[in-house]
Amino acid sequence: MNFSVMLQLLGNGMLMSISIFLLTLVFSLPLGMVVAFGRMSKNTIIRGIVKFYISVMRGTPLMLQLILVYFGPHFLFGVALSSNYRFIATIIGFSLNYAAYFAEIYRGGIESMPKGQYEAAEVLGFDKFQTFFKIILPQVVKRVLPAMTNETITLVKDTSLASAISMVELFDVASQIAASKSTIMPIMVAGLFYYVFNFIVAFIMEKIEKRLSYYK
Amino acid sequence: MGQVLLEIKNLKKTFNEDLHVLKGIDLCVKEGEVVSIIGPSGSGKSTLLRAATFLETIDGGEIKYLDKVAATTENGVVKYASKHELKEIRNYFGLVFQNFNLFPHFSVIKNITEAPIHTDHVSKDVAYERALKLLSKLGLSEKKDAYPCELSGGQQQRVSIARALAKEPKILFFDEPTSALDPELTGEVLKVIKELAKEHMTMIIVTHEMQFAREVSDRMIFMEHGVVQAEGTPDEIFNSDNARVQEFIGKF
Numbered sequence: 001m002n003f004s005v006m007l008q009l010l011g012n013g014m015l016m017s018i019s020i021f022l023l024t025l026v027f028s029l030p031l032g033m034v035v036a037f038g039r040m041s042k043n044t045i046i047r048g049i050v051k052f053y054i055s056v057m058r059g060t061p062l063m064l065q066l067i068l069v070y071f072g073p074h075f076l077f078g079v080a081l082s083s084n085y086r087f088i089a090t091i092i093g094f095s096l097n098y099a100a101y102f103a104e105i106y107r108g109g110i111e112s113m114p115k116g117q118y119e120a121a122e123v124l125g126f127d128k129f130q131t132f133f134k135i136i137l138p139q140v141v142k143r144v145l146p147a148m149t150n151e152t153i154t155l156v157k158d159t160s161l162a163s164a165i166s167m168v169e170l171f172d173v174a175s176q177i178a179a180s181k182s183t184i185m186p187i188m189v190a191g192l193f194y195y196v197f198n199f200i201v202a203f204i205m206e207k208i209e210k211r212l213s214y215y216k
Numbered sequence: 217m218g219q220v221l222l223e224i225k226n227l228k229k230t231f232n233e234d235l236h237v238l239k240g241i242d243l244c245v246k247e248g249e250v251v252s253i254i255g256p257s258g259s260g261k262s263t264l265l266r267a268a269t270f271l272e273t274i275d276g277g278e279i280k281y282l283d284k285v286a287a288t289t290e291n292g293v294v295k296y297a298s299k300h301e302l303k304e305i306r307n308y309f310g311l312v313f314q315n316f317n318l319f320p321h322f323s324v325i326k327n328i329t330e331a332p333i334h335t336d337h338v339s340k341d342v343a344y345e346r347a348l349k350l351l352s353k354l355g356l357s358e359k360k361d362a363y364p365c366e367l368s369g370g371q372q373q374r375v376s377i378a379r380a381l382a383k384e385p386k387i388l389f390f391d392e393p394t395s396a397l398d399p400e401l402t403g404e405v406l407k408v409i410k411e412l413a414k415e416h417m418t419m420i421i422v423t424h425e426m427q428f429a430r431e432v433s434d435r436m437i438f439m440e441h442g443v444v445q446a447e448g449t450p451d452e453i454f455n456s457d458n459a460r461v462q463e464f465i466g467k468f
Contacts, residue, residue: 117317119317120317120318123306123310124380125303126331130334
C-alpha cells in the first residue's frame with residue numbers, strides 16, 4: 001500500500017467521522033430539548049422515565065450502548081437487519097446518548113433563568129409559547145454555549161467509538177492500517193485530524209459566543 | 217374621579233398553608249386615582265400587588281377589573297376567569313417591577329414594542345411610533361437602540377415604565393419601583409411617576425418613599441400583618457392618631 005492509497009483510506013474514514021458528528025448534532029440537539037422538557041415535566045411518571053433514561057445514558061459506556069443498539073434488535077427480537085443498519089445504529093446510539101447530555105445542559109440553562117423574566121412576559125400578555133421562544137430560549141442559548149462547546153468537542157472524539165461496531169470511520173481505518181503495516185503514522189494522522197477538527201469547532205463556537213456578547 | 221377600575225374584596229393569601237400573608241384586604245380604585253401602599257417589609261404589600269396582577273393565585277376573596285370578574289370565591293373555593301378572559305383583563309393593567317425585569321437580549325425599543333406587536337396585534341409602525349413618543353417623553357430618545365445592560369438603573373426603570381405604558385393600560389401598578397436604585401437615581405424615576413399622576417394616570421404604588429407618596433397620592437394605605445391598618449388622604453395618614461402609623465412614618 002502506497003502513501004496515497006493510505007491517505008485515501010484515511011480520507012474516507014474522516015468523511016465518515018464527520019458524517020457521524022453532523023448527523024448526531026442534527027438529531028440530538030432538538031431531541032435534547034424534548035428530553036429536557038420531559039425531565040422538567042410536572043407529570044411525575046414522565047419525569048421519572050426521563051430521569052431514568054438520562055441516568056442510563058450517562059451511567060453506561062457509549063461503546064456498550066452502540067453495541068446494544070446494533071446487535072440488540074437481532075439477538076433480543078430476532079429481527080433481520082439490512083446491511084446499512086450499522087450506520088443507522090451508530091446515529092441512533094450517538095443521538096440518544098448525546099440528547100441526554102444536551103438535555104441536562106438545556107435544563108441547567110432554563111432553570112437558571114430569573115423568575116422575573118417569566119413574570120414580566122406574563123404581565124405583558126405573552127403566552128407560554130411566545131415566552132419560551134422569544135424571551136427564554138434566546139437567553140438560554142447564550143447561557144449554555146460554553147457547556148455546549150465542551151460537549152461538542154467531546155462528540156468529535158467520541159465518533160471514534162463507532163469502531164466498536166466496525167464502522168469504517170477514521171479511528172477504525174487508522175488502527176487497521178497501523179496494525180497491518182506496522183506503522184504508527186496513520187494514528188498520528190488521525191490524531192492531527194481530530195485536533196484540527198476540534199480547533200475548528202472551538203473557533204466556530206467562540207465566534208457564536210462573541211456574536212451573542214452584545215448583551216449581558 | 218371616574219368609574220371604579222379595580223375592586224378587590226376580602227382578598228386572602230396564604231403561603232405554605234399556615235402563613236397568612238393577606239387576611240382579607242379590600243381595595244377599590246377609581247379612574248384617575250393614585251393610591252400608594254406603605255407599610256413595613258413583610259406586611260403583604262407586594263403580595264397584594266402580585267395577587268392583583270395574577271402573579272400569585274389567591275386563596276379567597278374577589279378581584280374585579282371594571283365589570284370583569286377575574287377571580288371570585290364561592291363556598292370557599294376560588295374560581296378564576298377563563299384563560300381567554302384573563303388575557304383580556306391583563307390588558308387593563310401594567311406592572312413595573314422592583315428589579316425592572318427588562319428583556320436583556322432586546323434593545324430598548326424592542327423591549328417596548330414587542331408586547332404590543334405580538335400580544336395586542338398592533339401594527340409594527342404604530343407600535344414603534346408609540347414607543348418613540350414614550351421614549352421622548354421619558355427623556356430616553358437617544359437610548360432607543362441601546363441594550364438594558366448599557367443603561368443606568370434609573371434609565372432601565374424608565375424603560376420598563378415605557379414598556380408597561382406601551383400597552384396603554386388603564387391602571388399601572390408599581391412594586392417598589394425605586395428600591396433597587398441608588399439614592400441618586402430614584403429622583404428621575406419618581407419624577408416620571410409624578411408626571412404620570414399629573415396626567416391622571418391611574419396608579420397603585422407600593423413604595424417606601426414617604427415624601428414621594430405624600431406628594432403624589434390621592435389616597436394612602438398603610439398595611440401591616442396582612443391587613444389594612446389605616447387608609448386616607450396623605451394628610452390624614454401623616455396626621456393619623458393610629459400609634460402604629462405614627463411610629464412607622466416617624467422613622468422616615
